[in-house]
Amino acid sequence: MIAAAAVRPAILRAAGLALMVVALEWARAVAAQQPGLAVAALVAGGVALAIPALMFPADRLGLGTSRLGLRLLGGVAIGAVLLLPAAVRPAAVPQISGGLAMAAVVVSIGEELAFRGALYAALEEVGGAPLAVLGSTVLWTLAHVLSHPAEFLGAVAAAGLLLALWRWACKDLVGPILGHVIADLAL
Amino acid sequence: MLALAAAAYVVAAWMVAPGFYDGFGPPQQYNWTCPPPQAGANNKPSSGHLVIKVVQGESDANSAFTDDGQIVIGFLPGAFVLDGKTSITVDVKPLGTCPQPSGIVFVTNVYDVTADATLDSHPAKSANLVLRYSNLKPDPTTIYAASDPNGPWTALPRSQPGQPFTIQTRTTTLGYFAAGYSASNPPANAVTIGGGQMLPIIVAVLIVVVVLAGLPLAVGQRRANQGKGGGKRARRR
Numbered sequence: 001m002i003a004a005a006a007v008r009p010a011i012l013r014a015a016g017l018a019l020m021v022v023a024l025e026w027a028r029a030v031a032a033q034q035p036g037l038a039v040a041a042l043v044a045g046g047v048a049l050a051i052p053a054l055m056f057p058a059d060r061l062g063l064g065t066s067r068l069g070l071r072l073l074g075g076v077a078i079g080a081v082l083l084l085p086a087a088v089r090p091a092a093v094p095q096i097s098g099g100l101a102m103a104a105v106v107v108s109i110g111e112e113l114a115f116r117g118a119l120y121a122a123l124e125e126v127g128g129a130p131l132a133v134l135g136s137t138v139l140w141t142l143a144h145v146l147s148h149p150a151e152f153l154g155a156v157a158a159a160g161l162l163l164a165l166w167r168w169a170c171k172d173l174v175g176p177i178l179g180h181v182i183a184d185l186a187l
Numbered sequence: 188m189l190a191l192a193a194a195a196y197v198v199a200a201w202m203v204a205p206g207f208y209d210g211f212g213p214p215q216q217y218n219w220t221c222p223p224p225q226a227g228a229n230n231k232p233s234s235g236h237l238v239i240k241v242v243q244g245e246s247d248a249n250s251a252f253t254d255d256g257q258i259v260i261g262f263l264p265g266a267f268v269l270d271g272k273t274s275i276t277v278d279v280k281p282l283g284t285c286p287q288p289s290g291i292v293f294v295t296n297v298y299d300v301t302a303d304a305t306l307d308s309h310p311a312k313s314a315n316l317v318l319r320y321s322n323l324k325p326d327p328t329t330i331y332a333a334s335d336p337n338g339p340w341t342a343l344p345r346s347q348p349g350q351p352f353t354i355q356t357r358t359t360t361l362g363y364f365a366a367g368y369s370a371s372n373p374p375a376n377a378v379t380i381g382g383g384q385m386l387p388i389i390v391a392v393l394i395v396v397v398v399l400a401g402l403p404l405a406v407g408q409r410r411a412n413q414g415k416g417g418g419k420r421a422r423r424r
Binding site for chain 2: 081082084085149151152154155157158159161162165166169
């Protein structure tokens with residue numbers, strides 16, 4: 001009975017976080033489509049997405065300095081995997097402006113803190129690692145419905161699954177943050 | 188599982204054009220007549236058809252557009268010289284070829300906009316033309332027009348950015364339209380990052396690093412957890 005009473009607030013917290021994070025992503029996507037608001041919307045959205053992470057201690061988010069070299073190396077490697085499909089195609093040189101590059105860093109960090117950080121921790125509390133990995137991946141994909149063409153959502157989901165599995169296998173968020181930043185900057 | 192997830196991602200991302208991260212790209216994939224090598228799967232661009240009514244002796248306001256929304260041309264009331272017509276038909280078709288006029292770099296398809304009446308040449312009646320473009324090429328600075336796809340192409344004045352990944356201008360003539368920039372003056376705002384001959388090699392090396400970095404980190408974390416568990420059990424005893 002005590003366990004059931006403890007689980008209920010955890011479910012409410014996870015549900016509330018899920019709603020908040022997806023709503024923030026959708027609001028960011030809509031605002032970014034307005035002329036002249038793209039960079040501001042991305043930066044504001046990125047900062048707002050980082051706020052839920054304040055609800056959890058650093059170790060629950062997968063943040064820490066132990067084995068930092070491996071975490072950073074892993075982040076570079078994740079970035080490389082995310083870039084692979086673009087990099088191996090000839091003349092694959094997508095364009096990103098300087099302003100968007102700055103916004104990309106903020107959004108990448110915010111999204112990782114929100115999805116693989118706070119949301120992952122909240123879902124793990126409710127249903128363990130399987131729910132955390134699958135739930136954060138589904139919500140990550142849902143959050144990108146308004147900002148990405150439908151045909152891109154398969155790749156978005158696969159990227160989310162990869163990042164969530166790293167978070168689970170290595171109990172680390174530094175790698176996903178670094179990999180996400182690298183991938184967003186380069187594309 | 189990590190390796191499987193990485194492989195699944197590579198396959199899924201291979202099927203679409205690169206540049207999709209976090210919605211920096213346009214909200215829709217661009218449909219190319221002549222897709223660039225990095226475009227991935229491509230649908231052919233679509234056409235559009237519009238019949239404009241004549242209301243109280245002048246053509247009504249309306250917009251012609253292709254089904255994929257890559258070109259929209261909006262007409263004001265009275266935009267056409269009627270010449271006794273009771274309706275005006277407008278057709279928008281992507282050109283089946285990709286002309287490359289000297290001194291100009293096109294970054295969109297070329298569209299042929301025709302009507303069975305001529306546009307009023309008065310600037311106050313000019314049509315608003317919007318072209319959508321892709322993030323796979325530099326941003327265009329100008330919309331060009333021509334009466335023949337082989338040229339000569341003329342830069343339309345007052346070309347300006349509209350909604351993200353669109354460029355717009357006004358025109359008093361119909362014909363062929365495309366967006367691009369002067370070859371001698373490429374846009375400065377587009378920063379190219381990524382690509383190149385070395386990158387595939389670097390990426391391949393770094394993928395190996397995923398295994399080298401991820402495995403010890405995962406094993407280390409699990410040993411640390413087991414250690415904590417063991418400590419707890421020992422304390423319970």
